[in-house]
Amino acid sequence: MISDPYKVLGISPSASNDEVKRAYRDLSRKYHPDSYIDNPLSELAEEKFKQVQEAYDQIMKQREGGGYSNSHSYTYGQSNYSGGTEDENVKMQAVYNYINNGHYREALHVLSGMSNRNARWFYCSAIANAGIGNNIEAINHAQQAVNMEPGNVEYRNLLNQLQWRSQRYQSTRMGSGGGYDMGNLCCDLWCADTLCECMGGDLISCC
Amino acid sequence: MFGYVNIYKPELKVKDYYKYRAYYCGLCKTLKEKYRPLGQMTLSYDMTFLILLLTSLYESETKVEQERCMVHPVKKHNALYNEFTDYVADMNIVLTYYHLLDDWQDEKSIAGLAGTKILKRYYRKICKQYPRQCNAIKQGLEQLAACERDNENNIDKVSRCFGELMAELFDYKQDHWGEKLRKIGFYLGKFIYIMDAYDDLEKDKKNNHYNPLIQFSNEKDFDEKCKGILTSMLAECTGEFEMLPCLIDVDILRNILYEGVWSKYLKIQNEKMHKEGIRE
Numbered sequence: 156m157i158s159d160p161y162k163v164l165g166i167s168p169s170a171s172n173d174e175v176k177r178a179y180r181d182l183s184r185k186y187h188p189d190s191y192i193d194n195p196l197s198e199l200a201e202e203k204f205k206q207v208q209e210a211y212d213q214i215m216k217q218r219e220g221g222g223y224s225n226s227h228s229y230t231y232g233q234s235n236y237s238g239g240t241e242d243e244n245v246k247m248q249a250v251y252n253y254i255n256n257g258h259y260r261e262a263l264h265v266l267s268g269m270s271n272r273n274a275r276w277f278y279c280s281a282i283a284n285a286g287i288g289n290n291i292e293a294i295n296h297a298q299q300a301v302n303m304e305p306g307n308v309e310y311r312n313l314l315n316q317l318q319w320r321s322q323r324y325q326s327t328r329m330g331s332g333g334g335y336d337m338g339n340l341c342c343d344l345w346c347a348d349t350l351c352e353c354m355g356g357d358l359i360s361c362c
Numbered sequence: 363m364f365g366y367v368n369i370y371k372p373e374l375k376v377k378d379y380y381k382y383r384a385y386y387c388g389l390c391k392t393l394k395e396k397y398r399p400l401g402q403m404t405l406s407y408d409m410t411f412l413i414l415l416l417t418s419l420y421e422s423e424t425k426v427e428q429e430r431c432m433v434h435p436v437k438k439h440n441a442l443y444n445e446f447t448d449y450v451a452d453m454n455i456v457l458t459y460y461h462l463l464d465d466w467q468d469e470k471s472i473a474g475l476a477g478t479k480i481l482k483r484y485y486r487k488i489c490k491q492y493p494r495q496c497n498a499i500k501q502g503l504e505q506l507a508a509c510e511r512d513n514e515n516n517i518d519k520v521s522r523c524f525g526e527l528m529a530e531l532f533d534y535k536q537d538h539w540g541e542k543l544r545k546i547g548f549y550l551g552k553f554i555y556i557m558d559a560y561d562d563l564e565k566d567k568k569n570n571h572y573n574p575l576i577q578f579s580n581e582k583d584f585d586e587k588c589k590g591i592l593t594s595m596l597a598e599c600t601g602e603f604e605m606l607p608c609l610i611d612v613d614i615l616r617n618i619l620y621e622g623v624w625s626k627y628l629k630i631q632n633e634k635m636h637k638e639g640i641r642e
Contacts, residue, residue, distance in 0.1 A: 176607040180421075208538065215605040288525065288548055289518035290594050321590070324597035328620050 160210035160217075172218065179211040243271055250279050259286030274303035278310050285317060293317055366557045367550065368407040369614065370621035378614045380440070385417075386410045387429055387441035392451040400458075400480050408554065409450045411618055415546070416446040416534055418608040418615060446534070452488045453531050456496055459485040460503050495530050502527030510572045517556065517591065520574050525551035542602045549599035553592060553623065560588050561626055585631065596623060 161168045164178040184190075186204040191197035246265050253262035262283040269276060277300040285293035297314040304310060369382055389410055394402040417424060422444045429441040459481040465474030489496040506523040514520050525548040532547030533540045559566075559575045566573035578584060600619050608615060 172604065173609065173612075176609055179607050180609060211607065219601065219605060284518070288522060288545075288552075288598075290549075290598055291591055292516070292518045294594065320597035320601045321593050324593060324600055324620070327600075 157206070157210050157213055160213040163206055163210035164214070172215075175211065175214055179207060182207045183211075240271075243269055247275070247279075250283075254279065254282055254286070257286065259283040263287070274300045274307065274310065277303065278313060281313060281317065290317070364554055364558050365407045366554055366623060366626050367411045367618060368622045368625060369617055370625060373621055374617050375613065378611070378617070381442075381611065382410070382414070382614050384426070384440040384442040385413050385447075387431065387439065388443045388447045389413060389451060389454075390431065391429055391441050392443065392447050393454065396448075396451060397455055397481075397484050400477060405454070409454050411550075411615075412453075412532065413444075413446045413450050414611055414615055414618075415532075415543075415603075415608070416449075417444060418610045418612065419539060419543075419606055420446075420535075421610060422446065449492075449534060452492065453495060453499075455481060455484050456488055456492075456499050460499060464503070464507075498527050498530035502530075513572060514574065515577055517574050518552075521552040521555040522548070524555040525549065527551060528554075539606060542606055545602040546599050546606075549595045549602075553595035553599065556588070556591060556595065557623075557626060560592075561630065585634075589627070592627065596620075 157163055161170070164175065164182060166174060166178045170178070183204060186200045186207060188197065188201050188204060191200040194200075246269055250262045250265050253259070253265065259282075262279065266276065266280050266283065277296045281293045281295075281297035281300060284290075284296060294314070294317050297310065297317050300310040301307070301314050369379070371379060374382070386407070390402060390405050393405055416422075424442050424444040427441050427443065428438045430438050459478060462474045462477035462481065465477075485496075502523045506520065509520045509523060528547035528551030529544040530547070532543040532550075534543070556575075559573050562571075563573055563575055563579060565571075567576060567579070575584075575588065578587065581587065596619065603615070603619060
């Protein structure tokens with residue numbers, strides 16, 4: 156992790172996405188290994204090049220934080236799978252482990268062999284399906300978990316996370332006259348609003 | 363192929379429109395010169411998008427040439443070429459080869475048989491150069507055929523066959539950007555498959571052909587549901603795209619991904635509304 160990726164790219168944290176990309180392009184061109192063949196500075200340049208690459212990836216990942224591509228943002232209250240037999244509790248533990256390590260296919264395999272399909276089961280199935288790119292099934296199962304336990308904030312958050320890119324896509328389309336690069340503040344605000352709404356509050360009253 | 367991944371002309375700047383057309387012409391000319399006589403017939407807009415995307419990402423050197431063509435014989439215009447034009451032309455031939463093979467096996471179409479005979483030679487040569495991609499195309503289409511045979515109801519499961527194939531084609535260099543390119547290709551591939559199913563729905567219903575959308579086509583909110591599914595595919599696709607450092611031609615790329623891809627859906631919607639209007 157780079158402590159200040161914006162400093163590496165020489166831009167301010169309020170820079171738009173396209174500004175980040177421009178800075179990345181300029182610097183990666185400057186330090187590109189191809190320009191330093193047989194040059195005593197080649198090692199230094201290569202190190203710089205890698206740093207620029209890493210800083211760029213880090214910023215983009217941070218800005219995309221609302222998406223579920225970041226699998227580590229899931230937390231598990233591991234005792235919530237109740238009503239299962241001893242055998243099923245063991246299976247559920249395996250599912251948690253697989254998901255935490257990004258082995259979504261294995262998680263789905265274990266899940267498919269379980270007969271007690273409670274809200275927790277649908278929640279885990281949604282995460283694993285999202286992990287392998289089954290985005291329709293993921294949303295359906297997250298919705299199912301919410302329907303079964305409407306008061307569960309964790310399930311609702313997952314559903315919001317899974318729908319968040321769709322909502323951003325649609326709002327980008329609607330605002331297409333004003334340019335696509337609306338920066339990150341609007342998205343953050345909008346996302347915060349959605350999350351607040353799900354907990355009963357509302358940050359932006361019009362949406 | 364399908365032609366769903368295209369520009370939305372009214373919102374594109376004139377200079378961008380000409381640039382897009384130049385990429386398209388470059389692909390057309392390459393197909394014509396490399397793969398006579400059928401090459402040009404295999405042309406589709408979907409694959410032009412891949413040339414634009416890879417060119418924007420890798421900022422490769424692009425050659426401009428003045429060309430005349432059959433469609434516009436009087437005026438000369440620009441055609442753009444680079445390494446990706448060649449690559450995409452090759453992939454286009456492989457896809458068409460399998461498409462024709464499928465036509466021949468399904469419908470005993472003589473044109474299909476004749477086409478495969480001509481393309482087979484090219485296909486073999488391309489497979490030697492790009493075994494990874496050609497295998498993925500073969501496998502993806504086989505899995506797709508199996509899903510269709512089994513009347514698969516799970517839309518994710520059917521559409522991902524095409525998605526995985528596209529993921530492999532998009533991941534041209536297998537480098538730092540590979541993972542993101544794969545996801546863009548994957549979700550765009552799923553989108554294309556589902557859009558095609560939506561497009562063919564009435565025809566498939568009438569002919570009693572497999573179509574993964576038939577299962578809920580009588581539900582009241584069918585169109586909305588399809589729109590939601592298609593949106594979800596494009597949302598994942600653009601989510602990855604926006605993380606790539608693409609600056610060149612980014613207005614064209616966004617025009618395609620946010621607007622152009624909806625042209626067919628909107629056309630179908632309009633036709634439906636028109637029909638209902640007449641009925642009333």
